Amino acid sequence: MVRGDLFWGLQGALDRRGLGPVAGVDEAGRGACAGPLVVAACVLRSGDAARLPELTDSKVLTAKARDRVYDRVVQRALDYSVIVISAAEVDLFGIHVMNLEGMRRAVSALRSTPGYVLTDGFRVSGLPAPSVPVIKGDKAVACVAAASVLAKVTRDRIMGDLHDVHPHYGFDVHKGYSTTEHSAALTTHGPSPVHRWSYANVATAAAAHRARPPHPVVLTVAALENPSVPIRALSPYVGNNERSAAGVAAESRGGARIS
Incomplete structure (x- = not known):
């Protein structure tokens, strides 16, 4: 139109x-x-x-x-x-x-x-x-x-292209957004190097798999305030990123x- x-x-x-x-x-x-x-x-x-x-x-x-x-x-x-x-x-x-x-x-x-x-x-x-x-x-x-x-x-x-490298997650379908299928894949496989490890759902999956971030990570305030994110399990690999707070x-x- x-x-x-x-x-x-x-x-x-x-x-x-x-x-x-x-x-x-x-x-x-x-x-x-x-x-x-x-x-x-x-x-x-x-x-x-x-x-x-x-x-x-x-x-x-x-x-x-x-x-x-x-x-x-x-x-x-x-x-x-x-x-x-x-x-x-x-x-x-x-x-x-x-x-x-x-x-x-x-x-x-x-x-x-x-x-x-x-x-x-x-x-x-x-x-x-x-x-x-x-x-x-x-x-x-x-x-x-x-x-x-x-x-x-x-x-x-x-x-x-990332789906071809990491086919377990279904990136070709959900494009990296937090769908039910994506969340299930994170729970099963843990995060990949192209996930955003500062996000609460990814940090939680990483801790469950005892995975360490592939790069420096500064957690969002939302992640730090989320009781389901095991901060101690990720330390000292992460820090506090107030600049990305929702406010x-x-x-x-x-x-x-x-x-």
Whole structure:
């Protein structure tokens, strides 16, 4: 479907005021407990609505539709970048810290500095251009939706490759998110090197299997406050990562709502 004027309107308004090019930024994999966090930035042509008729939030597209939109965005975008952040970095610095850092990296990786940046939901400091967070930006703004598709398709393909290396977990199906099947595999096999060992469910499975993290791990506050996580069994391999607490993430939420 061709989205209405509102979907392209914010970018168009910024372009008309000489504040373009406008880059949209979004991530995929924030809520997963295995695999990387992937962040993309994308600059679209303001007049491309008719040429990107299926473009919308990646989460509401089927896998086949996402692949079609991905190919079209890559073909039509004025500029784009995709950044992959490993589970090891997430474990060391926390998901929220790396989410924001990934957005900075993605914008910096564009071939030219944008005039304005629209991020999906989070305020991001340290960007090379003025920016504003847009609530549910992947549903509200075309360039953010395009970034969401680039990030999601890239990450899904990575998880398919990781399934070939670690077939016990079903990464090709659940993409590293905490499904019933994934939880059962964690209980049976313990975590793999590509799991996020700082997460409560992964840390619990690791302790049950007497497994040690393959890289430095700083537990989230949520994990530290979870009575089911046997902290002593994991010490001294883990520490306290207050920067990834849910409260920090909540404080950084905000921005414009486009509806």
